[in-house]
Amino acid sequence: SPPALGGEVGGSAGRDVGVSRCDSEFALPSEHLESCLCDVGGPLSADDLVSARVRQLKADQSHGICDEFEHLDAVSDFSRRTERCSIRHARRVRIVGLRHHYELNGHEATVIGWSTQHRRWKVITDDGAMFKIKSLNLEGWLRVGTGQLKPVNLALAAAARAGVPLETLTEAALSVGRSLGHSWDHTEQRRLSVEDGGKIKDLRGPQQALWESMERGALQELSFDMGDxxxxxxxxxxxxxxxxxxxxxxxxxxxxxxxxxxxxxxxxxxxxxxxxxxxxLSKTKCGSFERCQRVRLVGLHVRELNGQEGTLTSWSDAQERWKVCLDCGEKLMVSVSNLTSADDPQGYLRVEDFEMDDRFVEAWKQLHLEKKCVEDIPMSAVELSGSISFTELPLGGEATSLEVHGVPDDGNFMPGERVCIKGFMTRHDLNGQLGTLVAWDTEQGRWKVRMDDGSGKVFNVRNFERHLDHISDITELCTPHGRPALATGQRIQVEGFESGSALNGLRGVVGEWCSRQLRWSVRVDGGGTLILHPTNLSPFSEDLGGHVTRCELRPGTRVLLRGLVDRPDANGQVDELAECVDSDCLHVRLRDLSEVALRAEQLEPLVVQSTPRSGKAREPSIVPPVYNAFRHSTESETLAVPGMSVIVTGLQGSEVHGQDGLLLEETGDGLWKVRFKEGGVKTLPWAELTPCDSSEGAPSVITDASGAQPCEELEGSVELSATSLCAPQFWSFGVLDGPPSDLVTLIETLSREDVDLGSQSFRKICLQVLLHTRSFSIKELVSVVRSLAALQVRDVSMFDQLAAEICRRSDELEVADAVALVGDFARVRLRNQDILRSLTAILRPGSLGDSELVRCVVGFEVLRWLQGHYLQMASHEIGRRCFRLGFDDLVQLAWALSHHASECESVLESVSEAVDALAIRPEALEVRKVSALLDALPWLLTRLFDPVVLRCREAVEQLKTVSLVGDPPVFRQGDSVFGILGTRCILNELGVAFSDAECVERALVLVTNASQLPSDIIRSSAVVEYRLEQSGGCAIVGDFMLNSGVDRANNPWFGHVSALRFPDGVDLELCSFCLALCELCELATVGGAELGTDRVSGYMQFFLTDVPGLSSLAAFQKFRCLFPQVTLGVAFAGEPKRFPVECGSREA
Structure with missing residues (x-):
């Protein structure tokens, strides 16, 4: 029979080789057939097949046999890439496509070896017969889509994952074992051959037709799934x-x-x-778009992509996104909500969706689309009145043209808008000041702002926000004629919906104005937020019937002081009545805890009494009674939380006295930042502030003699949020008026909010949890642990007490709750051995579902508890189920098992095969997942490393821009961690070498000998050895080890870097690597070294137990600028001593 690839061999050794073809014999150089005839010493893979075909087609092209082959370059590029063979020993396969022994087609067999002599696989069928079969006559089962097993030709599927066109695969596959002179008729969809007589012979017989259709349909079978x-x-x-x-x-x-x-x-x-x-394609998912349609990107977080145009290439059901090929050559997967037709002149504005008159449409088009960048505008040459610089539209007639100065590409701000400065770490005096946008400076990438004090400054976009009190000029255009304009905080009622009539009648509070969508965000009563057009909102005024009256004076009543002659500074304060001596002498406890005797006419009791409507009394509050049960032991301190409405009552004679505002954040020592409704931000002591109801502006008061303050309820339901639940209350530790479930409800609500874990109010809630741990049911204990883990509370004593109670009642614990506990403890990286022993006894791997098994294995590995008999049982289950798991689950399992590679070698091989079958398009996968996969399965490097290298090079270019001055770059969303291999590539490109082997050995000894308590938080460590020398000074020599910690003070070295919001969300103040960098800066400064100069030399060696992210690398890049002449070396735990390829090179 002919060779497996190519035609019959003619000629002799040492001379040119002749290839026998149907029409004639040609003398071709032997190197063109080396892939066909040489003994490659391994199985026939898709790469061998296509590589041989490409070589022969090149030879044909050079000798005039083949005039044109449009996919030659693409296939040649593929042939240079290595591909792991899809057929392996002991794999189950099915025999297909045999023409002479067609009775074997359909039989299942097991691969037992490879015959180098015959270049075929040795297989043994179920009845015991042994055969030698070509690769292309074997098919296996791959798990695709939602997990269904489908039979596919493994060689063709492997080539398809590498992007070889279908026609090329069919051309190559049908050339195996036959003459290469056959041609494929695209019109007739069959193979033709030229006989000696010149007649066209149809080679499509019955068996060949079936084999041929299977070949061409193999790739299409991969794309369908049940329900498509x-x-x-x-x-x-x-x-x-x-x-x-x-x-x-x-x-x-x-x-x-x-x-x-x-x-x-x-x-x-x-x-x-x-x-x-x-x-x-489903219109509900893919929208009204079609393939090859021109579109424009809108509404993306990566603002530089907004406005770019491209062409739709395909729709992904799995990701529910369109694949877009941009005009710049970049390919992205984009959601339907971020696409608009390129033919739409309004672009992202979608003006046609708004129910507005033509006057506003034309004005808005001119305002946002007719942008002219103005460069080099001197600040003194621009005079603005403080409002938006466009002419008002007359009630009748056409809109006048609008004059727009320079604007950035994102279009979020316009010249003339009022802004409030924020976010400065060093210039705190600028925060809260107001100004007016003048023009966009295209060279600096910043806005020129005219401050209210007359000075001119240039700010980055992230250092100011729109001042909402000055957007009425825009919103008035959206508001229907005859209806008053809306404002933030105003009560409204929803109306005017026809299709969504269920929304009509809803009431809520107006939030922020969205200038891009031209809509208001509305916080609806009862919870939830809607984005609505002003035409569907109408102002709603409801008479709450509340009024302040006099009442019987009793101890504990809140009173307003007035008419004091001896203590005029106390007038206007709200204090508490301590004791009633008689009807004419009342003792009042002031804020400084002193008591004064006053007459009744000098006190005005503050009580909010509800006036019934239509003879009906107000219904009781739906807020759980536990919030009325917390009282401070001294009953003199009111708790404050961000977002609380307050009124200034203790600054007599000050301009801010009597103004109301919102608490922003606590700055320490009892001082709070307050943003006033009239504008401006000031820092005031809490003693001079009084909480008030945001809707009425009246101070919050207490109505009952016990001192508890009921949560007043407006008409309708009350939104359960962290702000409302943590409203000012008095606390009494150990007293719980309501059921424990109310406290659980409070913590669950806080876990969904942005809570200051260091605030006094939250610490008191945690203390209540500790005091009432035994009052919780097992379900409530699990819920409390989950909420605390979501808040990233890392209090060892609190988790120890909760874990002890859970262990005591572990027989009541269900499997689902036990799995959740593993994930929660892993989330905070708290290793409590008692709870881990109980959980391993409950969570037997054989009784768990697929997702539960993955979560347990990963969670136990994070807590360093995956070991012994449990590891053996878990690895056995993983090997049995890996081919039905998804890609994300396989990545996590590969990471967990890679730490036990010697014990799980066979399981890792199975996981590798499953990953290889699912990773059809590596460039579409997240870099973070691919990096973790390569660290766990390094033999997939040649196939999956290309997209990681491209992202690494982009990150290197951005890291090289980090310097001692200026703002650091903004990294691509999603590029946070590159794993060991990717991070080493970045360091290689930056010129950072490995740490010395001896230094790594000493560091491992330090880390290994570090004490590990039975219950402690698993932290990352950084070991540093350093020697710094400066001319004329003493050498600074030493070493130290630092662990990632909590509650670290801010450092002055990397302030402008740590102020960024990096995609990985790493807090530079807690990262062990960055803490080590700060410590080195401190040591060098104390030793008299001049940072940032060339006078300091020496070396620094780092050993890190965790791979740093991009945020830490940005800080490290600035650290290198501080020590330009110091040699730096970095090594990671688990890093191989030698990489299989040069990771920093293009070939990788």
């Missing part, structure tokens, strides 16, 4: 079915066809080949 919507086409015998649509039911392995339920015959299933089916 498809359309029938290309049928000859049943042409009346062409064009009909239906749903995929299942795949019939016996007939190699899909079972389809057509809409026209829903009671009958049709068996149709994959070649005659095409996917029908």
């Amino acid at each position: 919507r498809v359309r029938v086409f290309g049928l000859g015998a049943c042409a009346d079915l062409n064009g009909h649509e239906g749903d995929i039911v299942s795949f019939d392995q016996a007939s190699w066809r899909w079972k389809v339920r057509l809409d026209s015959s829903s009671q009958m299933l049709m068996l149709i080949q994959g070649n005659n089916l095409e996917r029908v």
Whole structure:
């Protein structure tokens, strides 16, 4: 028989080799056939197949045999890439496509070896017979889509994942074992051959037709899944079915066809080949877009992409996104909500969706679309009145043209808008000041701002925000005629919806104005936020019936002081009545805890009494009574939380006395930042502030003699939020008036909010949890642990007490709750051995579901508890189930098992095969996941490392821009951690070498000998050895080890870097690597070294137990600027001593 690849061999050794073809014999150089004839010493993979075909086609092209082959370059590039063979020893396969021994087709067999002599696989069938079969006559089962096993040709599927066109695969596959002179007729969809007489012979026999259709349909079978919507086409015998649509039911392995339920015959299933089916995109998911349509990107967080145009190439059902090829060459997966037609002149504005008159539409188009950048505008030459610089529209007639100065590409701000400065770490005096946008400086990438004090400054966009009190000029254009304009904080009622009539009648509070969508955000009563157009909102005024009256004076009543002659500074204060001596002498406890005797006429008791409506009393509050049960032991301190409405009552004679505002944040020593409704931000002592009701502006008061303050309820429901639940209350530790479930509800609500973990109010809530741990049910204990983990509370004593109570009642614990506890303790990296022993006894790997097994294995590995017999049972289950798991689960399992590679070698090989089958398009995967996968399975490097290298190079270019001055770059969203290999690539490009081997050994000894308590937080460590020398000074020599900690003070070295919001969310103040960098700066400064100069030399060696992210690398890059002449070396735990390729090179 002929060789496996190529034609018959002619000639002799040492001379040119002749290839026998159907029409003539050509003398070709032997190097063109080396891939076909040489003994490669391994199995035939898709790479061998395509590489041989490419070499012969190149030879044909050079000798005039083949004039054109459009995919030659693409396939040549693929042939240079290595591909792990998809057929392995002990793999189950099925024999297909045999022409002479067709009786074997369909038999299942097991691969037992490879025959180098015959270049075929040795397989043994289930009945014990042994055969040698070519790779292309074997198929296996791959898990695709939602997890269904589908039979595919492994060689063709492997080549398809590398992007080889279908025609090329068919051309190469049909050339195996036959003459290469055959041609493929695209019109007739069959293979033709030229006989000696010049006649065209159709080689499509019955068996060949089946094999050929299977070849060409193998790739299409991979793309369908159960439930997919498809359309029938290309049928000859049943042409009346062409064009009909239906749903995929299942795949019939016996007939190699899909079972389809057509809409026209829903009671009958049709068996149709994959070649005659095409996917029908769902309009509900993919929108009104079609393939090859021109679109524009809008609304992306990466603002530089907004406005770019491209072409839609394909729709992904799995990701529910369109693949867009931008004009710049970049390819992205974009959601439908971030796409708009490129033919739409309004672009991202979507003006046609708004119910507005033509005057506003034209004005808005001119305001946002006719932008002219103005460069080099001197600040003194621009005079603005403080309002938006466009002319008002007359009530009748056409809109006048608008004059717009320079604006940035994102279009979020416009010249003339009022802004409030924020976010400065060093210039605190600028925060809270107001100004007016003048022009956009394209060179600096900043806005020129005219401050209210007359000075001119230049700010970055992230250092100011729109001042909401000055957006009425825009919102008035959106508001229907005859209706008053809306404002933030105003009560409204929803109306005017026809299709969504269920929204009509809802009431809520107006939030922020969205200038991009031209809509208001509305916080609806009862919870939830809606984005609504002003035409669907109407001001709503409701009479709460509340009024301040006099009442009987009792101890504990809150009173307002007035008419004091001896203590005029106390007038206007709200204090507490301590004791009633008699009707004419009342003792009042002031804020400084002193008591004074006053007359009744000098006190005004503050009580909010509700006036019933229509004779009905107000319903009791829905807020749990536990919030009325917390009282401070001294009953003199009111708790404050960010977002609370307050009124200034203790600054007599000051301009801010009597003004109301919102608490922003606590700055320490009892001082709070307050943003006033009239504008401006000031820092005031809490003693001079009084909480008030944000809707009425009246101080919050107490109505009952016990001193508890009921949560007053407006008409309708009350939104349960962290701000409302942590409203000013008095606390009494150990007293719980309501059921424990109320306290659990409070903590669950706080876990969904942005809470200051260091605030006094939150610490008191935690103390209540500790005092009432035994009052919780087992479900409530699990919920409390989950909420505290979501808040990243790392209090060892609190978790120890909760864990002890859970262990005491572990027999009541359900499997789902036990799995959740593993994830919660892993989330805070708290290793409590008692709870871990109890959980391993409950969570037997064989009884867990797939997702539960993954969460347990990963969680136990994070806590360093995956070991011994449990590891053996878990690895056995993983090896049995890995081919039905998804890609994300496989990545996590590979990471967990890679720490036990010697014990889980066979399981890791199975996981590798499963990953290899699912990673069809590596460039579409997240870099973070691919990096973790490569660290765990390094033999996948040559196949999956290309997209990581590209992202690494982008990160290197941005890191090189970090300097001692200026703002650091903003990294691509999603590029946070690159793993060991990717991070080493970045360091290589930056010129940072490995740490010395001896230094690494000493560091490992330090880390290993570090004490590990039975219950402690697992922290990352950084070990540093350093020697610094300066001319004329003493050498600074030493070493130290630092662990990642909590509650670290801010450092002055990397302030402008740590102020960034990096995608990885790493807090530079807690990272052990950055803490080590700060410590080195302190040591060098104390030793008299001049940082940032060339006078300091020496070396620094780092050993890190965790791989740093981009934020830490940015701080490290600035650290290098501080020590330009110091040699730096970095090593990571688990890093190989030698990489298989030069990771920093392009070939990697």
